[in-house]
Amino acid sequence: MLTIYINDLELEVEEGSTILEASEKIGIKIPTICFHDRLTPPGLCRQCVVEVEGARVLMPSCITKVREGMKIKTDSERVVRARRTILEMLSSSTDLSESPDLLEQMKIYKAEDGRFENSSKRNFKVKDDNPFYMRDYSKCILCERCVQVCSADIQFSYALTTAGRGYNNRITTFFDRKLPETSCVFCGNCVAVCPTGALIASNEFNVKALGEK
Ligand code: SF4
Numbered sequence: 739m740l741t742i743y744i745n746d747l748e749l750e751v752e753e754g755s756t757i758l759e760a761s762e763k764i765g766i767k768i769p770t771i772c773f774h775d776r777l778t779p780p781g782l783c784r785q786c787v788v789e790v791e792g793a794r795v796l797m798p799s800c801i802t803k804v805r806e807g808m809k810i811k812t813d814s815e816r817v818v819r820a821r822r823t824i825l826e827m828l829s830s831s832t833d834l835s836e837s838p839d840l841l842e843q844m845k846i847y848k849a850e851d852g853r854f855e856n857s858s859k860r861n862f863k864v865k866d867d868n869p870f871y872m873r874d875y876s877k878c879i880l881c882e883r884c885v886q887v888c889s890a891d892i893q894f895s896y897a898l899t900t901a902g903r904g905y906n907n908r909i910t911t912f913f914d915r916k917l918p919e920t921s922c923v924f925c926g927n928c929v930a931v932c933p934t935g936a937l938i939a940s941n942e943f944n945v946k947a948l949g950e951k
């Protein structure tokens with residue numbers, strides 16, 4: 739066991755725990771986006787950052803392991819500002835209208851939608867190439883959960899992948915093939931882990947579309 743301090747509270751945690759796990763143990767909630775408790779944490783979004791005494795940069799709590807004597811602040815002004823900026827960057831490039839968790843975080847961190855006025859939301863045509871689910875990548879935050887679940891974390895199908903860089907970074911299939919032409923077995927795991935409504939069962943999509951008419 740190791741002794742650490744979170745927001746000045748002393749606690750004993752098992753060696754090998756992450757800061758996120760240690761915080762949960764004493765009921766301190768740290769917001770996450772890309773983290774999913776059944777998947778290997780990709781450490782992509784940085785929404786879970788915390789301040790660690792002596793560290794130059796903020797540390798992602800979902801992948802940072804505790805060390806003896808570590809002093810951690812989970813809600814300092816610097817941490818709050820970083821989380822707010824991440825949310826503002828996400829909302830300036832992505833349609834978050836179907837992401838209840840992110841909308842809630844925007845409220846909590848007083849993040850301004852449209853703060854980066856020179857950027858525009860990415861706009862992709864909805865991909866409707868199979869009877870089971872739709873892919874609306876205008877709502878995709880690139881958390882890569884779908885890619886992970888489709889590959890070595892769960893399904894071993896390897897139908898989904900990432901492509902492009904920067905603003906062009908996107909989720910796609912190999913060679914951008916339609917899903918029925920890939921190794922996809924339509925297990926639905928990617929839809930289950932998608933936090934934003936970018937992947938949605940076709941019948942649910944159609945019901946929503948009817949409701950909007
Ligand atoms: S489609 Fe969904 S699960 Fe996949 S990267 Fe985008 S937001 Fe994440």
Ligand code: FES
Nearest residue numbers: 781783784786800
């Ligand atoms: S939740 Fe930790 S980096 Fe995304």
